[in-house]
Amino acid sequence: MKTYRAAILGCGGRGRAAGAGYRSHPRTDLVALCDLDQARLDTLGEELGVAARYNDLDLMIEETRPDIVAIPTATEFHYPLAMRVLEHGVNIEVEKPPCWDLAEADAIRAKAQEKGVRFAVHSQGPVGPAMQAVIQAYNEGRIGRLRYVTGSDKGYYAGYGLMNMGFHVISYLCRLTGRCRSVAASGVTGGRPVTPQDVVTSPSGMGTIAAENITATLQFDHSVAATLLLHRLPANDSIAHVTEWYGTEGRLLYNYKLAASWWLPHPHFLPDGERDQWQRLEPVYPDGYDPESGVWPDEVSYVEEYVRALDEGRDHWCGGDNAVHIMEIMMGVFESVAYRRQVDLPQPHRDHPLLRWRGEHGLDDPAPMPRPYREWAAAEDARIRSM
Ligand SMILES: NC(=O)c1ccc[n+]([C@@H]2O[C@H](COP(=O)([O-])OP(=O)(O)OC[C@H]3O[C@@H](n4cnc5c(N)ncnc54)[C@H](O)[C@@H]3O)[C@@H](O)[C@H]2O)c1
Structure with a gap:
């Protein structure tokens, strides 16, 4: 070997x-x-x-x-x-x-x-032990037929959350769904629909972004749908970075920060239902992994x-066509937010949809902004207040 x-x-x-x-x-x-x-x-x-x-x-x-x-x-x-x-x-x-x-x-x-x-x-995360446990439980038929998925990031300003965390979150969704066929998203900044003026330079060198909050619906084959919730929270919270799969017979839930996943043996959750107990799944570690290694x-x-x-x-699962497809979903979300319509994938336009949108409104690329997220957010909040 x-x-x-x-x-x-x-x-x-x-x-x-x-x-x-x-x-x-x-x-x-x-x-x-x-x-x-x-x-x-x-x-x-x-x-x-x-x-x-x-x-x-x-x-x-x-x-x-x-x-x-x-x-x-x-x-x-x-x-x-x-x-x-x-x-x-x-x-x-x-x-x-x-x-x-x-x-x-x-x-x-x-x-x-x-x-x-x-x-x-x-x-x-998408190939890690807690996610492997989700895939194994799904392949064993423990949630029946998959019908719906939700995924969230940690609560960043949404456009930044899409660039920073989107590859992770969308990969988690796609581990069980396969290819996404279309995206329909809405985005707001300062509580009102995003305009070309709200297209801004990302913190941390992640290109061009827009929208403080994004809610996106993704449509997959076999009538499977997903909701991507990128909602800015007062402070980042890793527990919010959760993916949940809804099947006809049960549910699965994954949290990267806790390196854990759970199975609910019933499709509809009631907090006081005696039978509705989430069960922790055993992580599927790679062969020869030494838990004492500290890695x-x-x-x-x-x-x-x-x-x-x-x-x-x-x-690699996170490479090649899958990687390009996940980027197609990310850019499809921005395109749908900007043009306020469903975007079918793969999209024919391969340029940045937000820069194209600004250009069509006679605007140049957005001005530079502070690089660190905290300073960036303060500058963006000041811009939103001045609108
Ligand atoms: N996968 C994850 O869970 C995860 C978590 C956090 C961040 N990230 C990603 O990691 C990246 C940032 O990583 P980091 O925080 O370690 O970055 P960093 O900036 O702290 O370190 C990068 C290093 O690369 C070096 N470097 C840059 N250009 C080079 C060149 N041409 N030749 C040689 N060295 C060069 C820099 O000198 C620096 O030391 C971001 O893209 C971020 O999105 C991923």
Whole structure:
């Protein structure tokens, strides 16, 4: 069995998490690290015991010949770095969100195809132990036929929540639903429908966004529907980041923060119903996972899925066509919010729908805003109050 060589490009918090996953998986060797910041590079190198440290990603790839390069950098660098690494003919995984719009997602997929390699997005929850337990329970028929799903983020300003958390939340939904055929969404800012003036620059380098609150309906095959609730809360709350699947005979519920999932053996929940007790599902850990290792099991599951995918010559679940499709849903939500109509997927327009919408109203791209979310939110609240 082949052991895959992995390298990490970006030694911040997410590089640490990804590096720990690759180091602990029995089928991967963590062979090199790269960062422009020498102190970060050395700190992570010492922590993970990696001697091969680089400031130049091209040199790292040429000298250490990794099979997989992980790209856990700030979001605005994902697209250019993904394209640069793919040019070397190396499999990649890039943190969520992978890029800013569908034109970029298409270009990443095309470049990977041209080079004969795979690209994946780093969203670990959808392949993690608690989600594997949901999939197993569903496949065992424990909720009967799936009919409806709800998913929420942590309560960010919605447009930002869509870019920041959307890849995770939509992936959870899609684990049991398959392909989304259409999106119908409404968005409000300051309590009234979004206008082209409400299209703003995202915090944290995540491109262009709009809407303080978004409610979206997604339609899937076999009459399955989903509601995506991205509602700004007074403060972020990880417990709000929940996905719930409704079947004809029961329900399933998943929370990433608690790394847990539950089964309700009845379709309709009554709080005081004696039989209506949620039952915790046993997580499905990857083979050989050591709970004493201190490594977040979702990160090991993420690596496990990439190893299996490469062994089998297929895409990681969070990669390839699935990754582009999830971006199609994200951009479909923005397009539906802006144009106030249902958007059928895949959409023919691959440019950013909010920038297109502004352009049609004679507006340039939105002005820069503060990068940190807290400062960004203060500036946006001041703008909303002045309207
Ligand atoms: N999957 C998750 O659960 C999860 C959670 C939080 C954040 N994220 C995502 O992670 C990303 C941010 O990760 P972070 O907080 O670790 O970022 P960070 O900015 O703290 O660290 C990124 C590192 O990459 C380095 N870097 C940037 N460009 C480089 C280049 N060209 N060559 C070498 N090094 C380079 C920087 O110097 C920095 O040290 C965001 O995209 C965010 O959406 C994902």
